[in-house]
Amino acid sequence: MNRLKDATSPYLLQHADNPVEWFEWGEEAFAEARRRDVPLLISVGYSACHWCHVMAHESFEDEGTAALMNAHFVNVKVDREERPDVDAVYMAATQAMTGHGGWPMTVFATPGGHPFYTGTYFPRPQFQRLLAGVSNAWNGDRQAVLEQGSKIVEALTERAALPSGPVPTPDTLARAVRGLSESFDPVRGGFGGAPKFPPSMALEFLLRHAAAGAGARDGDGREGRTTVATATTMAERTLEAMARGGLYDQLGGGFARYSVDADWVVPHFEKMLYDNALLLRVYAHWWRATGSVLARRIALETADWLLAEMRTPEGGFASALDADSEGVEGKFYVWTPEEVREVLGEEDGAWAVSLFEVTGTFEHGTSVLQLLDDPDEAERFARVRSALLAARARRVRPGRDDKVVAAWNGLAVAALAETGALFDRPDLVAAARAAAVLLEEVHLDGDRLLRTSRDGRAGSNAGVLEDYADLAEGLLALYGVTGEVRWFHRAGALLETVLTRFADGSGGFFDTADDAERLFQRPQDPTDNATPSGQFAAAGALLSYAALTGSARHREAAEAALGTVTVLADKHARFAGWGLAVAQAAVSGPVEVAVVGPAGDPATAALHRAALLSPVPGLVVALGEPGAEEVPLLAGRGLVGGEPAAYVCRGFTCRMPVTTPAALKAELAGSGTSGEGSGTSGESA
Secondary structure: OOOOOOOOOHHHHHOOOOOOOEEEOOHHHHHHHHHHOOOEEEEEEOOOOHHHHHHHHHHHOOHHHHHHHHHHOEEEEEEOOOOHHHHHHHHHHHHHHHOOOOOOEEEEEOOOOOEEEEEOOOOHHHHHHHHHHHHHHHHHOHHHHHHHHHHHHHHHHHOOOOOOOOOOOHHHHHHHHHHHHHOEOOOOOOEOOOOEOOOHHHHHHHHHHHHHHHHOEOOOOOEOHHHHHHHHHHHHHHHHHHHHOOOEOOOOOOEOOEEOOOOOOOEEOOEEHHHHHHHHHHHHHHHHHHOOHHHHHHHHHHHHHHHHHHEOOOOOEEEEEOOEEOOEEOOOOOEOHHHHHHHHOHHHHHHHHHHOOOOOOOOOOOEOOOOOOOOOOHHHHHHHHHHHHHHHOOOOOOOEEEEEEHHHHHHHHHHHHHHHHHOOOHHHHHHHHHHHHHHHHHHEEOOEEEOEEEOOEEOOOEOOHHHHHHHHHHHHHHHHHHOOHHHHHHHHHHHHHHHHHHEOOOOOEOOOOOOOOOOOOOOOOOOOOOOOOHHHHHHHHHHHHHHHHOOHHHHHHHHHHOHHHHHHOOOOHHHOHHHHHHHHHHHOOOEEEEEEOOOOOHHHHHHHHHHHOOOOOOOEEEEEOOOOOOOHHHOOOOOEOOEOEEEEEEOOEEOOOEOOHHHHHHHHHOOOOOOOOOOOOOEEO
């Protein structure tokens, strides 16, 4: 029988009516495989995955294919978003065996879970032949199959971990910029060719490097103006190209997962929480650094989209929107010229067809909307856009995976808190806080974090490293915006678990805790993928926490975790974007600002806002009333002449306090970003 009907994962529930006798991942499936003496067939995917749906329709809903699967295998369906650890170990095997990976991922394994044959999407005829072939091999040449599985596990287990180098330096960061420039597309933005994924973490690094300004040095000891200019160009060209192309939903806001072409025109239409949280933060930071009108618009539209489309009734944020509606990829989003004119009338319709490039860029004469230039007629544009959006709302909407993932909600908390503060949008800060409350109340079990929840009920899957690290990052950002000390303390507790349960003893971190379910390999990947790696995310949160507390233990752990960045900087910087961003913050200090003043006082608020508006890389802000002692950076700081004051520090060595936003801005501009000290005397905490 199919055992998915009681699953909490929306992806698993999509397969609950398949004729396949699916098991959830767990001991029951392994025991059944041992009892029947048959292999496991492990199918891994996620709810917004287009080709997962295709394989489901072709094979898993087909009675004949299901009969073959049921007769010869114990079939296990895995939601990779619920079980990233399971996904990681089998993806490593798939990539090692086939040279590539992707979803759906199809793995044949022994009853003990050791993989011996892997692949991704298989069309039904090929899949049926594969089922028969694997079954024949299992029954006819068992020893060879077992040896194959053992060799794969041995190779993966013995594969040397990515070596760690010294702590990144300004030279490391300049080399990374030059490395990124080698694959940069100067015409269309982004890196490499098709398909193009939004390089969120690399963009954050480039913005931080640009903000570091002339303090960055290149490898020859000259002023790093060349790499700073290069970083600025790469970041701004890519951010503008993504925002104006089809990757961005020009009507409703929000970014799709990736572009299938090199021009950012035709997206793979699924929308993921993690992409939009990361990009929201980057666009907000772009505005903070430059005042770009486009950056402001995209940041606020993306934030509004998150609240309108992704927020759950409990206050968290859903994982994804599907690419398909009515079984057709992109149907919800694309338009023909005739459809545009039908909604708008002939005159506005012709204008909109030209404005949005409705020229048959997708399939069957339809187009993905682009906005290559801002229209001169703002009122007309607003009216046209509103009418098209209202018409689109009457279409069948894509499905939504409404499970709440701790890590991705942590990214959303950070992005919404900072965006709300920068643009004076208290509703965004309130949404960030509500998500943090949900994660605190539902996902936390003592000092341990559960990865997912749905409908306000926690799942049973243990949090992995990225859950702890991204949530700690989000809570520290929320503390910096609100001054609520509870978030600072909660982040510290999460990081304590990171240090005690995930450390590998060599300066890095495993992706699972020391008491997590034992798989055939303990996953550990320090490189970024679609989201910051757990190791680099942990390094960032540890660095910020160290800056707020003066803790050498946390600072040293962050620096040790960044050793991998030095190894990746030259040739593989795209896979270390978040690590490079954190390293830029470490090289720059990070700068610390303690804002002390009565809560609700306009002068306190003005100083606080001036601090948050600074683009200094990795800057941390502590906010509290006079006499506050719970956050060490605030301890001993007081009013100056009865006025709220701001203290600019590095390594807990502070300049003289200032009492006006203009003076604080000047202090931050001169705070030093080269990693060589502030060059001024001041009080030492």
